[in-house]
Amino acid sequence: MEIGFLGLGIMGKAMSINLLHHGFKVTVWNRTLSKCDELVEHGATVGETPAAVVKKCKYTIAMLSDPSAALSVVFDKDGVLEQINGKGYIDMSTIDAQTSIKISDAIKAKGGDFLEAPVSGGKTHAEDGQLVIIAAGHKALYEEALPAFDVLGKKSFFLGAVGDGAKMKLAVNAVMGSMMNAFSEGLRLVERSGLNPGTLLDVLDHGAMSNGLFKSKGPTMLKNSYNPGFPLKHMQKDMRLALALGDENAVPMPVAAVANEAFEKAKSTGLGDLDFSAVIKTLN
Amino acid sequence: MEIGFLGLGIMGKAMSINLLHHGFKVTVWNRTLSKCDELVEHGATVGETPAAVVKKCKYTIAMLSDPSAALSVVFDKDGVLEQINGKGYIDMSTIDAQTSIKISDAIKAKGGDFLEAPVSGGKTHAEDGQLVIIAAGHKALYEEALPAFDVLGKKSFFLGAVGDGAKMKLAVNAVMGSMMNAFSEGLRLVERSGLNPGTLLDVLDHGAMSNGLFKSKGPTMLKNSYNPGFPLKHMQKDMRLALALGDENAVPMPVAAVANEAFEKAKSTGLGDLDFSAVIKTLN
Amino acid sequence: MEIGFLGLGIMGKAMSINLLHHGFKVTVWNRTLSKCDELVEHGATVGETPAAVVKKCKYTIAMLSDPSAALSVVFDKDGVLEQINGKGYIDMSTIDAQTSIKISDAIKAKGGDFLEAPVSGGKTHAEDGQLVIIAAGHKALYEEALPAFDVLGKKSFFLGAVGDGAKMKLAVNAVMGSMMNAFSEGLRLVERSGLNPGTLLDVLDHGAMSNGLFKSKGPTMLKNSYNPGFPLKHMQKDMRLALALGDENAVPMPVAAVANEAFEKAKSTGLGDLDFSAVIKTLN
């Protein structure tokens, strides 16, 4: 079966290569078409436009950088909408619930099926097929896409109505942003108290709080290395959206609010393009 | 070899039983002596006073409720100091660095050896021998005690000078207190946004943040059950001590400070004796 | 000279009566027209629609409850736009910069002049002509309106381009919201330390921090009385908008963020319609 794939950034490239390596036939498209060349080497076919990809495939996956790119691929000339009648469209980008619902409504009005499916995990998880997929929308399309999801991720969730996936993803990232600040403060406390912060990593790693985030970020933070796995400015944006969701639903979130301000502070001192673990530098 | 054990509270009882089951000969003492009866059934001998226990054993472990109890057992009449010459004393209670140093100085002045060895982990870890032991002080005594530590914990650390273990423990608990607040806010956000908070537990458990704390506390929090594994008022006290340590060393800790105020708020509304996960109730 | 006045809520009513008492001829309109009766007793004329008021007057002032009401009065059928050619329109409502700019653009496109002029101060200031007016937009219209502003307020500012008045107002309210939280915490601290909180009011009132906000709100807070001068839910909304403005401009605002969460907490426990000083109840 032919799958369409729109968007070959860091995440999209890794995901579409995974699909190809697992025997899927994939037709790819990227705004800068030359980025498709590497995929062709892995066996992909290239579509000239989003509409062309959609027309050719049973369903099409999109992995785009932000809400504006997600909207553009759907609504612009030669966009997804033009050929979506009778097809499926799966947006795995991280976008807010409102944007996701807007895309869903337009696609349904044209006779297509829509699934939102944001992921938890970064570049290395994408490469290793270890993403967590948080889907919502058209249930039958979800089931149709499960073979692909099984290749892309280690676990898929189906939540219900479009928008619920986006909300769940924001909650996950809010927890992650606050945890990173908690971790940063602990590391600085140990360091400034004259102890070895590497020992804190070890102690944490042997206790109930042991987790992959601390394990992967701790050693690089100690080396003052902030190569972006997940850029700080995106983390800040997600925390802002999570706080806005909290505001809508009258949920007090004081710790997330303060964590957000730490990311804000980091951004205002030029750290926005580094990894989000660079928030520790606000504690200097 | 005979080991002394002072203090048979929730933690001390589980730890001394573990030692007995692994073939150690243990002489126990507790302020309320009747609490020793159950230990006798497991094979323990009873000492009449801390001094009597210390006199009889090569080294003695203490697991007491707070700094004041830790001081009392050492300095009072019939206390540890009276027989410590030539012996070892290991305090595994959670106490601040100043108290630990005060005890250490007195014991060394009387010709004894001292090791502080606070633990990370609660009642179930104590029962299962899965504590993490954070030791500092007399290195030879640490090595002598390793066979016992191997029974009590899954991992032991030796950090250096007396006081360092206490500081490391505070940093660990500061991270834990902030993480619990981050987790609580995420759960409330999901719930009030009309999603299933159980799904957040699932999603978190499959991603990089998966950890034993969320796994053990999440399900009970969803049931609104706060049976104290680690009482909230103790968590708040530890966060306060961690913030004080930060203050001494000029470490800004805004997230921990806000988390501490949430525990403070919880305490002021009568939740101090519940499990520290009851902090989620401040988000009602 | 004839002045138009749209919106006779708590603020608008007090302001238009003030204008009438100072000899201005005022034509009023309110969505619920019966509310105009009291104004007629004070000498006002009634206009049937916003368009009718604008047509009759040299310039028209609006004082509406929120952005949506502000937009409706301008853009709806029989709205301001229909007759604005050659006239002036002054919106004194509290609205965000984006909404203000949208109204401004439409009015200018139709040949009218626009001034935004949000105010600092509540009901009693409106009644006493003691508002602070923060204007921006069409300079000549500002000067034309100065005689009216001199009646309505004790001080007027002209800031420049449309949107700047709205932004300045948000900054003022962010300071106010944080100050109210600081004040609340001080009162609770004194009270729970066994001292008389009334003495704190006295001490503050004799020092450098003495200000009208503490003087007017302190005594009612001590009586647990929260009759809404400025509803808490509006304060929370303004803090959220101020934080969003900070986010746009990369300004870390940790104290305002935490103060906002306290208002959020108050709202979530049903205090939204009380005065914003009711935020002290989150410290119970």
Place this chain on the structure above:
Amino acid sequence: MEIGFLGLGIMGKAMSINLLHHGFKVTVWNRTLSKCDELVEHGATVGETPAAVVKKCKYTIAMLSDPSAALSVVFDKDGVLEQINGKGYIDMSTIDAQTSIKISDAIKAKGGDFLEAPVSGGKTHAEDGQLVIIAAGHKALYEEALPAFDVLGKKSFFLGAVGDGAKMKLAVNAVMGSMMNAFSEGLRLVERSGLNPGTLLDVLDHGAMSNGLFKSKGPTMLKNSYNPGFPLKHMQKDMRLALALGDENAVPMPVAAVANEAFEKAKSTGLGDLDFSAVIKTLN
């Protein structure tokens, strides 16, 4: 009548000169005796030791830098205690309740009377006799000192038991520290939104929030000038003590906690000796 005065720092010097100018006979002492010379020019007599001053005067005022200096002057050799029998001692230093009670107990045990009388206000208030005096302890001594207090301050309060004055002072400073952060965030928000922060000062000064703190600090903050009226490190210490008092009494103080961390951050970047308004630099 002869008054003793111990401590001729910035505050003590201004206060004792005031007393001399208003006709009081004053015997002064300072640890560095040469600092007494200027006071002699104003008509003071010099005492060789605290004990010598106390012996000569009906009552003695102390204005010392911190708890340790306050204790030393009383308990050291040739200290206050040696001659306090039948005399009065008034400590106007800013010290915590525990220290104040310790001094009080010792003085009463020796047959002396004690009054704590911390002040609100800085150097300029001291020079102008505009301090606010927050007294507690021996009521008759308070009344005896009122003529002097009337010269030193514009208003005196008598609160009750020793310790209550210290606590009230901490609450006042907690409000002040949070207000300064609220003010700083407002100024930065306005500035980064492209508006003139001087206009915010003007707007605030015409509204309900107008106060002497903003009026005196605003203009110097805009000039980036932080000549210490009240050093930041002392402000941070007072906030910490206020939070500790809140902790004792289970008062949640999230805004003060975050404000304290901002001062902490400022201290950790070397701003501790500047005026406390330099906390705005943490928002860069």
